[in-house]
Every structure is written in C-alpha cells, then in structure tokens.
Amino acid sequence: MSKRKELEAKLIARLRDDVVCVEKTDPRTIFIDVKRAGIREASKIITTAGARYLCSVGYDNIERDGTLGMIHTFALDDSDQFVCCRTSAPVGDPVIESITPDLPSAGWSEREVTDLLGLRFAGHPKPKKLVLADDWPDGIYPLRKDVPHNFVPKGAEDVAYELDEAPPGTKIVPVGPFHPSLHEPEHFAVYVDGETIKGCDYRGFMTHRGIEKLCTTQISYNEVPFIAERICGICGSVHATAFSQAVESAAGLIIPRRAEFIRTMMLEFERIHSNLLWLGVAGHLIGFDTVFMQAWRVREQIMWLCERLTGNRKTYGMILVGGVRRDITPEIADDIRRVMKNIEDDLTIIHRAIEKDTSIHKRTKGVGTITKQQALDWSLVGPVARARGVDIDARRDHPYAAYDEMKFEVPVLDSCDVWATLVIRVVETFEAIKIVRQCLDKMPGGEFFVEMKDKIPAQRHAITVVEAPRGESVHYVITGEDNRPERWRVRAPTFPNLQAVPLMLLDEQFGDFPIIMGSIDPCFSCTDRVAVVDLQTGQSSSITKAELDALSRRAQSPSHSLQTMLRG
Amino acid sequence: MWLTSKIKQILMVMKPGVVTLDYPNERPPVPENLRGQPVFDHQKCIGCGGCSDHCPARCILVRDVCQELRVMLYDGGRCTYCGRCADICPEKAITMSNSFEIACDQKEDITTRMELFMMTCQRCGRCYEMEKTNAIDRINLKGFRYDNLEQRALIRKTSETFDPALLKESDNYQRPSDK
Known part of the structure; x- marks a missing residue:
C-alpha cells in the first residue's frame, strides 16, 4: 500500500468528517485538507506515520473566502514525499489548535503566523511576539493583503520585550542586540549560575526585512531569484534554486538537464x-x-573562480526560473578542475594539521551536547543533526537538480558535540569537490535556459527542499495573479536549529557560548558591555569597559572571575 | 600529538607565505565578464522600459515628461549589479562594464539620466509597432514600473543620527485603517 493511501485510511478512520480531501494529483506531494477541529490530531497521525516536521505556512485568503489559511508541512524521508496538511479559520474567529505541545519545533512557525497574519493558536506554550518589533501597533498584520508593502507605523517609546522568568538562583547575562560575539543583531538573555548556563531566552528577528511581502507585491517571478539570493550572504544560490524549483514545479515547467x-x-x-x-x-x-x-586563504580561490564564472564573488545571479544564466564553457571547465585540485590539496594539509590538535579537541569535544532523541524532537537539520546521529540529507533523500546521478557519502557521526559538526563539515567539503568533478564529467550538452511561454496558473501550491551548507532550506510557493507569487514562505536552516540552542547551552560553560552558537552557523563573535541583573536583590549594575578589561586580565581563574565581580 | 600538530601547522603557514595583495598599489586584472557598473547607450535605447519593469532593485525609473520626451533615470545608489537589465534589453543598449571602483560621495556621479526623443505612431499614439510577436510586448509583463518620479519619496529615508524632523515626517504615513 502506498504511503498516500495508508495515510488517507488512518486519517479517515480517526477523524472521519474532519478530513475534507486528500489530493491525488502530485506524486511527490500529498496535500491533505482538514477542518480546523482536526488539525492537531491530523498532525499527530502524520508524525506517527514517520514524517518529519518541516515548517508551517500561513496565508491570507480573506478576499476569496474570508479565511486565513494554515499549512503544516512534513517530509517522508524514506519514500521521498512531502505531506502538506492544510486548514483554515474564518478571519472573524482566527483561532486554531496549536501543534507545538506535540512538536516543539513548530513553536516559532506558529508565533510567526500570529505576528504576521493574526492567526492565533490555542494551547501554544509561549505565545509571545517573535518577528515584529516590540512597538509595532496591535491589530495590524503586515502579511495580510490590505497592508501595503511600504507601510511604516508610528514608533513608540518605552515598549520592551518581556524576558522569560529566570530559573531561581541564576543571574542574567544579556548578550546582544549589538554584541561582538554576534555577527548580526539579536538578543540572548543567558541565565547563569556562576559560569554554568542554566537557560536562555532569545529575542531576534531584528533584521527582518519583509522580503516575502516585497516579492509577493512588487516584482515578478523572474526577479524574485535575485532577491531570494540576498536572503543570505552565504547560501544565496540555495534560496534562488529552491524558489525557482518551487515555481517550476507549480507551473509544470521542465528545465533542460544541462x-x-x-x-x-x-x-x-x-x-x-x-x-x-x-x-x-x-x-x-x-x-x-x-x-x-x-x-579563508583556501576559500579565496573559490571566490575568484566564481567571479570568473558568474561575474561576482558572491550573489552569483546564476539561477532563474527556467534554468541558469551562464553556460560552462570548456575553458572554464578546465579552470574549475584546476581550482578543485588546489583546494583539495590545501584542505588536506589543513585537515592533517588540525585533526589531532589537542587544543581544538579540548574546546570542542563534549561541548554543546544534545542527544539524538532531542535532535529528532526539535527536528534539527544539516550538519548539526548529522553530528547527532540523525541520518538526513535532502540531496540524497529528496533528490533535486542533478543529485540523482551523483555518487556521494553522507557523513554521520554520533558523538553529539561541536567536534562532530566540525569533522562533518570538513568531510562534506571533500564530498562537494567529488560532486563538482562528477558534474563536469557527466554534463550533457544542449540548452541551459527555457523561457516561460504561458502564464503560470494562479493558486497552485508547491514545496521544495534544498540542502544548504548549514542544513535544509524549505520553500513553499502559492502562485498568484499578476505574474508573481501570492505567498512565498522561506524556512532557512537556522530557523529550526536556533530553537534548539537553549537545549545545547544547558549546563555548559559560559565561555563556550560563542562556539556552541557558532556550531549551528548563525554567526557569532565577543564583548562590549555586559549588564548584570541581580535577581535576588533586584539591583541592576553595568560593567564598564575598564572593569571588563580588568576582569579579563584577571581571568587566570576563570570560574571565579564573574562570581567575584557579581559579589563585589 | 600536540607537538606534531604544531609542526604541521607551522609548515602549513610557511608554505603559502604572504598572500595578501598590495591593493590598490597593485591591481590584479579584472575578470572579463565581471558584472560591474552598467553602461547605457542612448543611441541604441528605444525607451521600451523593459529594464525598468524587470529591475529587482527598482533603480531604473521611467517618466514621460510629454508625449515626445521620455526620461530614463538609472539610480546607481540602489543598484545590485545583477545584470538583469542587460539580459532583458531587446536592443542590447545596456552593457555590464567591468568597472567596479565606483564609490563616490556625490550620488549624481553614479546616476545616469537619459532624455529620449520618442516618435509617435500616427495610428495608435505609441512609439513602436504593435504586432503580437513584438519583442517589446513579450517582455512587457506586469512588473514594477514607476511612472512618477515623485513616488520615490515613499522610499523610507534614514539619517546618520536621530533626526526629530524625519520622525515627524513619518507621522504622515497612512495606516491601512486610516484610508
């Protein structure tokens, strides 16, 4: 029995009338429509059937039938299928039962939908603001169609995010919003007992740029890849490819093999x-x-190669809906082979020089540990998950582009720490070099771009995953009128991984905070001002730069330095 | 183990030596197909506005001053150098040059303004033939288009330091509920 029939039978047996329909059109994606009363039960049934939670997508359907839509997406890794469980709630009574109690990693997705669309979730364990600014006025939901893309509300003073209650006996060390150990503005309140981390609360989304809104109101399909590329400075092509694949899949466009x-x-x-x-x-x-x-010296060669190949070091601008923009000529292919050889040689030297270095082992082994079960519960992705023994890789499980013809290993380790992440990322680099060589050897001839001849029909749904270097990116597209998507949801790999950071930090040393944060690759570096709040007395004091300098110079006995400072 | 690792690390550092380029005293050659500053050829431009429709950064603006005069304005301050305009242009009037050292303190230095004298069709009042196979019609999708240069004022302004005057201006932005 196929997975689709199996799921359908189970859903109908348990939910009866709450199941509206199970679509049979797309072999790869199973769309299930349920009434809102059955959404939590349906998601439970889908996860017990072996599906892994990806993300949730909310969309505005007010003009069509007066509802707000909600889609929970799942992946069936062993049968290369996706499950999209759709439901809706009338705009007058926008409440849906939360699935976060069952699936902790759905927490952020649901909070995001509450912020942007005004759909509320009954039973959500932490219904706080996530995406919007603290002073954003109530009752205005920026992703709804009636809010213009360039709407700027009045700012307000004296509005602040309320942090979680700190565990008793701990002190709060705020890290961020602007902090040298963070490469981007985001705020962590780390609860410490001495030097040991006992918990943390996160307030981020300070660089929320409204890209999804912009692309669904202002520009047309083939301009979106260029903006998608600017979602991330590191994995630009990933987002452009994922968006293009989603649109191609919705439009039924077949692109040339080359x-x-x-x-x-x-x-x-x-x-x-x-x-x-x-x-x-x-x-x-x-x-x-x-x-x-x-x-970074070794990396520079690939930057120059891409500059020769695409015209830019980063934001390559190579990918369009319908293919790519520039061809690989025989001259550039020789160039690629030469650069790959150099990088392989240089990386081998680095690898040998550091693999047995005890100082690296001491800082990374046994740091940032969470168990395999926790990694599964929080649906971690990418090298962070593979370092915890979770054997997932979108390139192998859900092959896209030309990955079905490629032969490569997926390294999986089970030491569950930062060291395993480091090893996996080095091994993956060697595997990537192998894949590039196979691409050059097997590359077929012919066209490399196909034009969109017909209009893309509106109201088609499509989901794709692409394995970015730091994990799997999920893109969900609903096509729309006016030659642009109606809804486009991007779930970057850091989105699920960051949610599990409090767990990774638990009972670690505060000094390991940067490397644990860094291990999931969101970007992080060190200190300009540390404010200390004493919870017992409620007094708050700031450490000045001079005091901090003195503190770091006295750091001979690190485990006492902060404590003495706090007492003094 | 520690010592052998350190010896290997010393060799790893010694072999390549200094790799930093002595820029700007020594300028390595620029790759041939670098996507640098776009150059507009007013001889070839037919004023179709395809580039303006398809600019992801919306930095090419079109305005019809009167029936005979069309102004095309390229605002380099917002350009992301994606080269989409050069791809789209049916007359190849836009080329991506390989000049990249274009930092300047006057915004006008990287702004290109073209005033095009348009011929009007006697029958339809537009300036080009209206056949269905026309390349201009094919690219004329419903993308973004500024017909009004004044609309640029809607792009949110920022200032280096806190400016109460700018904050005051933002009071006039309309909320959807106030419409």
Missing part, C-alpha cells in the same frame, strides 16, 4: 566556500586564528 547540472555545481561551490568559511570562523571563535587565516 541547467540542472550547472545548478548542482553552483550549489556545491557554495558548499565548499561556506564550509571553509565556517571552519575559519569556528577556529576564530575558539581563539585559534591560524585556522581562520588558512581556511
């Missing part, structure tokens, strides 16, 4: 550069700047 090969190559170039970048940053975060310098 274009798929070139896309695969671009994705692998990006993986090589990103893994080398991360290796450097990880070295820098543990104070081993030799690794940083050498990894």
